[in-house]
Amino acid sequence: MLLSSNRMRQEGQAMRPISLSFGGLRVGLLVFVVLLLLYMTATVVPAGHVGVQDFFGSVSDRILPAGINVVVPGTRVVKFSVQTREIKETAAVPTSEGLIVNLDVSLLFKLRPEAAGRIYKTVGRQFEAVVIDPQLRSAIRDVTAEYEAKFLYSASREVVSQNMFKHMQGALAPRGIEAEQVLLRNVQLPPLLTTAIQEKLQAEQQAQRMRFVLDRERQEADRKRVEAQGIADFQSIVAKGISAELLKWKAIEVAHELSKSPNAKVIVLGDKSGLPIILSDK
Structure with missing residues (x-):
C-alpha cells in the first residue's frame, strides 16, 4: 500500500507541470482571440474624415x-475627407464677342458628412472626377459666354467669379457637396486685345493727367485774377484818399526836409501842381 501511494504521488507531481503548461496555453489563446476580435471590430477614422460602413455590399x-x-x-470602412479642398481647372473658353480667353479657375469645396454614404453608393470614392470636374468646366464655359472680354480684365471679374460660384452651388448642393468659393486665379486675353486694352488705359491716364494740368x-x-482784383481795389481806395491839398502839404514837408540837407540844391517852386522840382543835387 505504501508503495502504491508513493507511486501515485510521484505521478501527480509529474503531471502538474503538464497541466500548468496547458493552462498557460489556454490563457495565451484566449488573449490572442480577444486581440483578433478587437482588430476585426475596431477601426480608426482620421481627423477631418468620416467612415462609411460596407458589409459585403450592404452600406450602412x-x-x-x-x-x-x-x-x-468583416465590415470594410471607406474613409471620406470632409475637409475643405481645392480643384484647379484651366480652360480656353469663348466670350460673348467670340474671343478665346484662357482662364485658371479654382474651386474650394467640401463634402458634407451626412452625405458620405449616399455619395459612396451613387457615385463612388472618386466623386471629384465624376461630378465636380465636369460641372466646373461647364460653369466656366456658360458664365464666360455671357460677358465681354473686358469684364474679365477689369474689376468686374469678381462678378464673373460670383456667377460661377452660383452655378457650382446649385449643381453640387443636391449631391451633398458644399461649394465654398470660386477664384479666378489668372486671365489670359488674346495678344491684340491685351495691347488694345493697355493702349486704352494709357490714353485714359494721359487724359487724366491733362485734366489735372488744366485744373x-x-x-x-x-489766383492771379483775385490778386489783380485786390491790387486794383487797393489802388482805388488809395486814390480816393489822396487830394490836392494833401499833395501840397507833402510837398512842403519834402522841401522843408531838403532845406536841412547840407548839400547844394536848386528847387523850383510854384509850378501848376504846387510841388517842388529838384533840378540838381550836388
Missing part, C-alpha cells in the same frame, strides 16, 4: 465620426 446609413469606432467583424492752370489763373 450610420456614418462613423473621426476617432476609434467599433464595427461588425492746375485754371486755379493759377483764378
Whole structure:
C-alpha cells in the first residue's frame, strides 16, 4: 500500500507541470482571440474624415465620426475627407464677342458628412472626377459666354467669379457637396486685345493727367485774377484818399526836409501842381 501511494504521488507531481503548461496555453489563446476580435471590430477614422460602413455590399446609413469606432467583424470602412479642398481647372473658353480667353479657375469645396454614404453608393470614392470636374468646366464655359472680354480684365471679374460660384452651388448642393468659393486665379486675353486694352488705359491716364494740368492752370489763373482784383481795389481806395491839398502839404514837408540837407540844391517852386522840382543835387 505504501508503495502504491508513493507511486501515485510521484505521478501527480509529474503531471502538474503538464497541466500548468496547458493552462498557460489556454490563457495565451484566449488573449490572442480577444486581440483578433478587437482588430476585426475596431477601426480608426482620421481627423477631418468620416467612415462609411460596407458589409459585403450592404452600406450602412450610420456614418462613423473621426476617432476609434467599433464595427461588425468583416465590415470594410471607406474613409471620406470632409475637409475643405481645392480643384484647379484651366480652360480656353469663348466670350460673348467670340474671343478665346484662357482662364485658371479654382474651386474650394467640401463634402458634407451626412452625405458620405449616399455619395459612396451613387457615385463612388472618386466623386471629384465624376461630378465636380465636369460641372466646373461647364460653369466656366456658360458664365464666360455671357460677358465681354473686358469684364474679365477689369474689376468686374469678381462678378464673373460670383456667377460661377452660383452655378457650382446649385449643381453640387443636391449631391451633398458644399461649394465654398470660386477664384479666378489668372486671365489670359488674346495678344491684340491685351495691347488694345493697355493702349486704352494709357490714353485714359494721359487724359487724366491733362485734366489735372488744366485744373492746375485754371486755379493759377483764378489766383492771379483775385490778386489783380485786390491790387486794383487797393489802388482805388488809395486814390480816393489822396487830394490836392494833401499833395501840397507833402510837398512842403519834402522841401522843408531838403532845406536841412547840407548839400547844394536848386528847387523850383510854384509850378501848376504846387510841388517842388529838384533840378540838381550836388
